[in-house]
Amino acid sequence: MLYLLLLIPALTAVACFLPLNTRWWERFNVVGSILTGTAALYISLRTLQAGSPLWPGRFLMVDELSAVLVFIIGVIGTICCLYTVTYLRVDRANGEVDSRKTGRFFGLLHLFVGTMYLAVLADNLGVMWVAIEGTTIVSALLVGFYGTRASLEAAWKYIIICTVGITFAMLGIILTFHAASGILGAEEISLSWRLLYPVASSLNPSLMKLAFVFVLVGYGTKAGLFPMHTWLPDAHSQAPSPVSALLSGVLLNCAVYAIIRFHLLASATGGFSGRILILFGIMSMVGALPFILVQKDIKRLLAYSSVEHMGIIVLGVGLGGTLGYTGALLHMVNHALGKSVLFLSAGTLTQIYHSKLIPRIKGIGQLLPITSTIFMASLLAIGGSPPFGLFISELNVATRSFEAGSSGLGFIFLMVVAVVFTGMIYFAGKMYFSDLPSRFPRGERFSAAHVLMLLPVCLLVLQGVYMPGKLQGMLSKVVSYMIAGGVN
C-alpha cells in the first residue's frame, strides 16, 4: 500500500517525460495527481483513525506523525499539480515557457512530490536523508525552470547551500548510528525509527546532543530556520508559483518533520534539544521580521513569512507538552494550507501584472475580484486572524510559551506575530485598496483554479470556527504519541 504512494508519482513522471504533446501531458498530470492524492488521503486518515502504524514494511512505515505529513502532501501536492495546468497555459500564452518543456515540468513536479512522500514514509534515518537530498536535486531543477539569470542564480544557491547543509545532517546520523549500534547491533535495522524510539533513553546523552546539533544545522538549512535561511527567499521568489507553493507549504514541513523525529529521539535523554529548538524558533521569528517590513517583492514577502512560520512551528515543538505539540502540528497543517493558496493566488496576480513588485501590483480588487478575495482571505489567515485555523494554533503556542517558557518569551512571540500581521496587511492594503491602471481589462470568470484555491481556505475556516470531535480525537492521538516519545 505504501509503495503505491511512491509508484504512482514515479509512473506519472515517466509518462510525462514521454515525447507526446501538451494535451496528453496535462491528462497524465491530472490523473496522476488525483490518484496520488486519493491514496495519500486514504493512508493518512486510516492511520490516524487506527492510532497505530498500519502496513509495516521493511523500509517504509506510516505512524501517526507521518500520517499528518502524508495528509499535508496529499492535499497541497494535488492542488498544486492541478493548478499547474492553468498556470502553465498562461505562461505558454505569454511566451515564457516553451510548450515542448511542459512535459518535463509536469514530470519533475511529480518526481518532487514522490521524493517528499519517500522522505516522510521512510522508516530509516538514512533513507530519509537520501530522500530529502533527492527533493533538493529535483526541486532545484524546477526553481531554475525559467532559465533566466535570476532563476538560475536562485537555483544554484539553493542546491549548493542545501547540499552542504545536509552533509552536516549526515554527520549527525553517523553519530546516532554510532550511539545506537552499541545497543541494537550494527545491522541496518538499528537505523530504524521504530526500533530506535523504545531504546531512546539508553542512548549516550552527550553523543545524542552532538548528533542533534548537526542534524538541526543540516535539516534546519532545508527548513529555512533563521541563520541558514538565505537560499529560501531567492528560491521561493524565482520559482514558478506552483513550485513556490509546494516548497513553502510542503517541503519546509518535511524538513521540520525530520527535525521533530530527531527531537523525539534526543529529548528522551534530556531537555537540551528542546531548548535549542526554542532558541532557533524565536531567532527565525525575530530574524524574518525586518525583511518582511521593508519588502518590495510580493513573493519574497511570502517567503520571509514562511521563515517566521517555521520559527513558530519549531518553537512549539521545542516547548513541547500537549499545548506546544498541538499548536505545532496544527500550525504545520494550517500554514501549509494558507501559504500555498497565497502563493498560488499571488502567482495569478504576478502573471497578469507581469511583475512581482508590490508597488506595480495595484487595484487587484478591481481587476480580479475572485482571485484577490481569495488572496486577501488567505493573507488574513496567514497573519493569524480569526476565524481562520492559524489563530487557534498560534494561540496554543503562545499559551504554552507563557506557561513553560518565561513571560518574556511569550511577549516576544506575540509582538512578532502582531508586527508581522501589521506589515502584511499594510502591503496587502496597498495592493487591494488602490486604483487600477486603466490599461487592464476588468473582471474575471469563476474557474476551476478558483475552486482549487478555495478548498484549503474553506478547511482553514472550518477549523477555526468548529473543529469536529473526530478531528480532535485524531489530533490528540498524534500528540500523545509524540509526548510518549514515539512509542505506541
Added chain:
Amino acid sequence: MTEVLAFVFLMAGLLMLSGRIVVKNITLLMIQSAALSGIAFYLGLTGSQISWHMMIVGGLTLAVKVIVLPMLLYRTAIRVVVHREVPLSIGMVPSLLIGVLLVGLTYVYIVPVLLIEIHSETLLFPVALSTVLLGCFFMVSRRSAFNQIIGIIEMENGLFLCALAVTGGMPLIIELGIFFDLLVGAMVMGIMTQKIRGTFDTLDTKELSRLKG
C-alpha cells in the same frame, strides 16, 4: 597501510587548496577518491574474514568517484570553464595556510576535546573530519560555480571516511542511496553550470549575487 592511504587522502585535500587550475583539481579529487576506495578495500580484506560490505563500498567508490564522476567533471569542465585558472576570493598562500590551520584545529581541538565521546581507535576520524572542513573551505575560497561542485564531492568523501571510521560503514542500502544521490546531484549541478555559463557567460560566483534582501 591505512595510515599511508589516509595521508594521501588528506594531502590531496590540502593540495587542492594550492592550485587554481581546474583540471588539476579534478585529478587531485580522483586521487583522493582512489585513496578512499583503497582504504575500504584494505579494511574489507584484512579483517578476520572478507567483508563483502566493504568490498562493495570500495568497488562502488572506485566506479563512481574515481571513474564516472571525474570523467563527467572533465567533460563539463572542457565545455564550461572559460579560463583554465579560476578566480580566488582568498589568495593562494593564505588559503593554504587556513587549510593547514583547519587540519591542525581538527587534530588538536575538535577531535580530542569537542568529540571526545566518539571512541575511534583509528587515525581515520580526524582525517575524515578535516577533509569535510577542507571541502567546505575550498568552496568558499574559489569564486567559481564549477569548483563548488568539486568542493561538495570532497566533503562527501570526508563524510564517507567518517562513516567508515566511526561506525565501520553505514548500512549498505544507505550507502547505495548516498552514491545515487551524489551521482544524480553532480549531474544536475553539471547541467546547471552549463546553463549558467550559457546565460551569464561566466561561472564567477560574483555574478551570482543579484538577489538580495
